[in-house]
Amino acid sequence: MLTRPCPGFKAAGIAAGIKKNGLKDLGLILCDAPAPVAGLFTRNQVQAAPVRLDRERIGGGLCRAVIVNSGNANCCTGEDGYRHAVRMARAAASTLKVPEEQVLVASTGVIGEPLPVERIEQALPELARRLSPEGLSEFAEAIMTTDRVPKVVSRQGRLAGQPFTLTGAVKGAGMIRPDVATMLCFLMTDVQAESGVLQAMLKTAADRSFNRISVDGDTSTNDTILLLAGGASGAAVDQAAAQAAFQPVLDAVMLELAKWVVKDAEGANKLVEIIVRGARSEADALRVADTVANSPLVKTALFGEDANWGRILAAAGRAGVPFDPGGVDLFIGPVQIVSKGLGCGRAAEAQAARVLRSAEFAIGLELHAGPAQASVFTCDFSIDYVKINADYRS
């Protein structure tokens, strides 16, 4: 795991007693100076208290610290929940001696149970003492719910010759499970940038990464992505040329984190890229790819390692995008199994079955309807997914 610290940031994570199993459940990020910040939040009508608070505070444009707990989503908890989110931020602000309105919060875990905010308040002094430039891996551990591994990615780039760093941590069950679900992503960089510029670039990168992964189509009440630009490198993202140099690094880090979420999806065994080519528009291509990527039938066939191309064509056909089914080609990895809408026979299926046994591969669907393409990352749908989701609270 890459854990290159981002200059200007410290992080830490500890067990505060929110999770019943005694694992780490409270994480903290501190920036040396107020950092311009951008954020993206869940579009679910049901929004957790921390999301409501962050939406208000992010308008200020600056963030000094982020306090995150796992084990409790602080969602569907009413006005008490909102007050608990405020108290959680206030405790961090007073411990760190930073302005309260520059503290953002995030929570993930069970919905509908009161947040044990006293445990967070009690744990904060110790958590603050542990803050260190190398602390991001324990922070990443502290925000996990049913994630199998902590997920941190770091890259470096150059702006007008000056090096900069971008480091991100993500948690996500991938197969979203509202109780323990939620995709939380925290990105730190040492470039200098205004929050408006950051916001536009974050949105662009999300559309190329987290908005291109699909696990089960459920959207959490707590999804949060934050990007903080501390500025320690002195490299400025201001002009168009600098933005053009920064965006690919942001895209790459977020895509890597997003793919990691899919790979780590509960019960998942395979990371599969669904690539749709030859669509009339990118929107059309994305819609077809999304429908295939979300089809329970395609996903169970992936689990079964079955070259069941009829399911893929049938899913594509219900995406609401016009194309000629008699003209499509389909590839599993490099193996063509459908040519002009017709199966290529048993030998091709046997070859495709070998590709399906691998852990990562692509499925390519060529519509021959236009010049556009798009892709989505998905995973298989396993017996473990059902077991975990059926048994979770029992």
Added chain:
Amino acid sequence: MLTRPCPGFKAAGIAAGIKKNGLKDLGLILCDAPAPVAGLFTRNQVQAAPVRLDRERIGGGLCRAVIVNSGNANCCTGEDGYRHAVRMARAAASTLKVPEEQVLVASTGVIGEPLPVERIEQALPELARRLSPEGLSEFAEAIMTTDRVPKVVSRQGRLAGQPFTLTGAVKGAGMIRPDVATMLCFLMTDVQAESGVLQAMLKTAADRSFNRISVDGDTSTNDTILLLAGGASGAAVDQAAAQAAFQPVLDAVMLELAKWVVKDAEGANKLVEIIVRGARSEADALRVADTVANSPLVKTALFGEDANWGRILAAAGRAGVPFDPGGVDLFIGPVQIVSKGLGCGRAAEAQAARVLRSAEFAIGLELHAGPAQASVFTCDFSIDYVKINADYRS
């Protein structure tokens, strides 16, 4: 099982050797006279050959016979597949001595394999010999794929004092599996009606029945509903009053068949009605109910018999319909478990868990946003669903 024959119709079903397991796989319906006919077909872009043929022929407005096979969907089979569908209809027409263009066809089973049309041609004389007014139950058996039981429903009604009969047979795995999937429904009645009138009433009834069930959101390439009005009763569905008397019977038969499809869904253990009340419009209510009914997380919680109300609210919240999450109430059967967006506590959850252990119940979500309501029938999402769909072709 109700198998009241509909006067004026005969049916039969036999094993023609299309299914590998030797079970019945070829069914036939014959009307004594050319019957005005209405039809609804899949909206999938990928349309099986029999659907393409029926769409052309139904414009003629009259149907004398329907020939249906299971074990092979005759889909993604190209122009050969279309010619096979024509041959299948022609064989029935010549055996029965009825006009070829008044024969409709349907197929269900594996996608992408050539239809063994010779076996259908060879079996037709024997199939025609077996035709009988009591033959609908063996017809219903012959159209099954992974259905656990043959499904036939019959009701009687009165039009201006004159009794009439409506009888229908359906097959549907419920959890749609493109290989063996497809919802096929054949309705016979002895009223007199024009095909245009039948079409409008069929559409209305479908919107109240088959369009209100949800299993996994996948749409088959072969879905077909046909309604034949033989006219033997002499009761006429012509004036508005007669339509008003016939529609509820049609609605009731189709809703019963639709619920049966959900109950018989592969791996399903529970039939659950998701009722959304207090929406601004029926479309809003339906959208929320549909999203809840299709959520893998809600469906796995139903399988686990877990009163996991957070998942239901989270699914409702992502339906794209505005409502105040702080104002909603939620009921599982008669038990209220959420009041004004907050959980009603452990005792209520324990009571709800008892309801969840039953085979049929309703989940009621009150949005308090308006006067409209809608409901959708769904089932649980089980380990067996994944097993069956992962292993189907292996």
